[in-house]
Amino acid sequence: MISWQRLPFSELTTTQLYQLIKLRVDVFVVEQTCPYPELDDKDHQTGVHHLLGYINDELVACARLLPAGISYPSVSIGRVATSMNRRGNGLGHTLIQQALSDCETLWPEESIEIGAQEHLADFYKKHGFEQTSEMYLEDDIPHIDMKLCK
Template identity: 40%
Template sequence: MLDIKVKSFKEFDIEELYDVLRLRSEIFVVEQDCVYQDIDGKDSKAIHIIGYKNKTVVAYTRIFKAGDYFDQASIGRVAVQEDYRKFGYGKVIMKASITAVQEHFNENEIKISAQKYLTQFYTDLGFKSTGEEYLEDGIPHIAMMKK
């Protein structure tokens, strides 16, 4: 089972922040071979959903209220450490994130910018593709909405 914690940016301790940034860098920069600015100045506005297994950060997302990232509430930086993906932790962290959007922002409409190859994963969670495919940091993406 994944232990989920929901925190504002100010609630992070230095070790947790380091672990989250390490996980994001490991996946979005190294694994996906994508040079981009992960530390984008938006973390202080986000609520952070952190998944722990045996006190180790293995899954993560950040959520935003409507207007802070997109016009709608949103979920982003969805990350699960490679060795833990086989356990379904991606769906666990996303379901926790959807719940957090509802509880923290009283919103049901959620927008994501999904990597194209994960369309079915997000469809299974109730998201629907909107618009055309586009490149974000050199990776094919598609906008998706959950209402």
Template identity: 45%
Template sequence: MLTFKIKRFNELSVLELYNLLQLRSEVFVVEQNCVYQDLDGKDEKALHVLGFFENKIVAYTRIFNKGYYFDEASIGRVVVSSKVRAKKWGHELIKASIKAIDDEYKTTAITISAQEYLKKFYETHQFEQTSELYLEDDIPHIQMKRK
């Protein structure tokens, strides 16, 4: 079973920070073969949604209040370890992130910059495409919104 913790940057333990950065690097840099600056100075302003399985972080997002990235609240750095993807926990991760935004920021209006191949996945969570295709770090993305 996947369990979630929501933490501010200063509430993360050193081990949690190391493990979430390791997961992001494993997927976004190594698996997707994308050299980019993951440590962008924005983690300090985010709420971190940590998904734990057997005491390990296997799923993660960071969320921001409206006005930081977009006019609406946002979800980013959505990642699930390849070791547990067959369990379809990405859906639980997005649900937990939406709930965290509602609980913390009192809104359900969310904008994301989604990798284009995940469009149908996000549509199952009531996101709708609101932009043309664009490249972000040489990966096709689309903007999507949830009301």
């Protein structure tokens, strides 16, 4: 059973912050062999929340929930990651559903924009997102912008 926590940066414990950064680096830097600036000065911005999914004491999923104006003109979800050893059982879909629910709680009736890796377009379409841009390279990985309109 997964338990969810949604916290602003200032309420993360040092252990939670370590686990969060480790999971993101494991997925985006190591697994995808993509050196990029993981610490982009958005994590600590006012209004940003971190969604943490735990199974027992293991952080297995995370996402960053950002208010309008930080990454996009609309609310956005970013840094969506699941542990490699926990994939294949729908955890990614559960994570997105929780992120969408939390965004609705934080920012009711707001549209949500994301910058999705292009190969995940169908995954996000299952959650109501629609492609809004042509493919572009971000850190040498094909991405597209997508939006969920309310």
